[in-house]
Amino acid sequence: MATIKQPADPEADPRVKAVFDDIRATRKTEFINNLWRFLAFDPALLESTWSDVKKVMATPSHLDPLTKEMIYIAVSVANACSYCVHSHTAAARARGMTAAQHAELLAIVSLAAKTNHLATGLQLPLDAVFDVEASS
Amino acid sequence: MATIKQPADPEADPRVKAVFDDIRATRKTEFINNLWRFLAFDPALLESTWSDVKKVMATPSHLDPLTKEMIYIAVSVANACSYCVHSHTAAARARGMTAAQHAELLAIVSLAAKTNHLATGLQLPLDAVFDVEASS
């Protein structure tokens, strides 16, 4: 159950249609997932969100597409976003994530959470070597 | 300022010394960072934590070492662990992370946080295609 009504005929709005068309062209699929279908309730928010996602996630860059999706999953798990964990696990799998890589991703994410909580519980002081200004 | 006193002479305890020796051998450096120096206050906790970190982060696996460190940073940022962000950014840099890759990592992490909050604010329903049991 969402907090807003899903827009009934979102592509009747030409700004929404333009974004949906770009999603379909960029992703080479007819499928538009719910994030975009619901964001259509506010075309400006839809446009700026898609613009960000396209630029960061769907443009060739210094990191390969699968690595990018795994980083996205890691953040989504830590932020406890159920929808995002699902949508980006699907995206990572579409980019070739194997079961073994998925298991390893979860092992790293959960280990990081473990040492995050240890370090915060101990309130560890920073090591001097972490000072990037000093290291020259 | 930490919540416990840093153990004064941790390697006087043979269990601590064994872990520190393994850290030095595994990482090929004399440097032992504060996480381990403080965890030495409880040898059992030190041993189990290092055992986990060694197995997940310092053993050849399905993901390359730099990818693993970037995933670790992503979780540490989302969990707001200052010490861990510092220590794993240093580790990623030691594994070759460039400034451009670091910037891209931060762009992905912050974008994920943005859509995590959007999806949670909208309480988006899951798309049927995310159902892995149905897709056969």
Next chain:
Amino acid sequence: MATIKQPADPEADPRVKAVFDDIRATRKTEFINNLWRFLAFDPALLESTWSDVKKVMATPSHLDPLTKEMIYIAVSVANACSYCVHSHTAAARARGMTAAQHAELLAIVSLAAKTNHLATGLQLPLDAVFDVEASS
């Protein structure tokens, strides 16, 4: 599915009835939402929680009722509380929140999350001008 059984006849307990009566009188509605129906399992916890909510959210103050609900939603999203996002989005709407204001709230919340993660990833030092003791 909740972690406790919903109390079957909560108002049989006069302490619960007194709180429910005050909720109805304060909110001018017969409707009592699940937070209160479940908290009735412990009258002391019910009383102290309602007392807080009434004082902070249902008493004229320095901020208008809609602003207060939007701040409440913002925290609930960041804390990933599904129930609270729903209940306070409904409350904000009852206080006049328009679709455009809702979209703007989500834009601010998600942008804040984005820069929160950037600032934590960079471990930014505080600017001297933020020092309120110095500015006199």
Next chain:
Amino acid sequence: MATIKQPADPEADPRVKAVFDDIRATRKTEFINNLWRFLAFDPALLESTWSDVKKVMATPSHLDPLTKEMIYIAVSVANACSYCVHSHTAAARARGMTAAQHAELLAIVSLAAKTNHLATGLQLPLDAVFDVEASS
């Protein structure tokens, strides 16, 4: 201590200079805070972040500037971003936030956190009235 070196002469890069000039013109002040000074290490990330902040926070909209800053603070507190709590508390004060409004903001944020944790601990089921699709 930051995770990257602060760029020494950021405005030597014309893309950075253009953003800094726009920040100064938009905010009508010579002061550029550390978020932007450090983001200058990657002009593309600087540009996209400032573009977002300008559009959402520095453009007249459906919410007044002080309300927007208070919502920003609320998210930053819940995400435990020390830098952001400082910078946006300063910004809210610059937009007229009184001590009484600040106290009330903190009262709402901390109350929301309290009921967020109660609702999550109880795993409350959603009330039927929250269903926006059903309410017509």
Next chain:
Amino acid sequence: MATIKQPADPEADPRVKAVFDDIRATRKTEFINNLWRFLAFDPALLESTWSDVKKVMATPSHLDPLTKEMIYIAVSVANACSYCVHSHTAAARARGMTAAQHAELLAIVSLAAKTNHLATGLQLPLDAVFDVEASS
């Protein structure tokens, strides 16, 4: 709906069977909950996770079993992990947690969240007496 398919016949794998047998023997019950049934998709992750849980939660130690479960619930609530809140509330109840203790646990957890957000909103400086190195 999970992000992976539940393994169909997990105990066909002898490593999984060994873990499941140990869970049954340790907990003195035939019941294996979903955490383990799904982790069976990666025997190594299953083994290391169960090893941790057995050592920390199912071995006599300095804290009694009920206290340990209540601490586990507290973290799970703060991390917004729905599954974990459910599973550990059930475990705490199996170790004798009364409704009054449960209510008190929730009162402490939600109060802690409240003052956590207050302290973060105020960015309180540490008191000198918290310095364990100084107190000798």
Next chain:
Amino acid sequence: MATIKQPADPEADPRVKAVFDDIRATRKTEFINNLWRFLAFDPALLESTWSDVKKVMATPSHLDPLTKEMIYIAVSVANACSYCVHSHTAAARARGMTAAQHAELLAIVSLAAKTNHLATGLQLPLDAVFDVEASS
């Protein structure tokens, strides 16, 4: 560095003095920590916060004082509240927490974080036995 100026002579306000007197009498010490010294900037917020803390943490109840402090630490770690981790670790130690108990607390907190992230990453379905309405 805090976000507000520390009130210079807080006990000049009789409402603040009454709270401080009660803190001293309840805790049997002259020491007033910074949480209260800063909350004095708003006597109403000070009163309601102390009232909550006194009732939940400083009144004999179903849980012993040390258990209560350890639960408080657990939440504070998960919420990444540096000040609260320090103040409640000090409080737990004052109530007799040994180094071994502290290590065990951290082991439980960090293990919970680990399985919280695993369960969220897997999006585990709830087991039917967790349904308290069904178990009669």
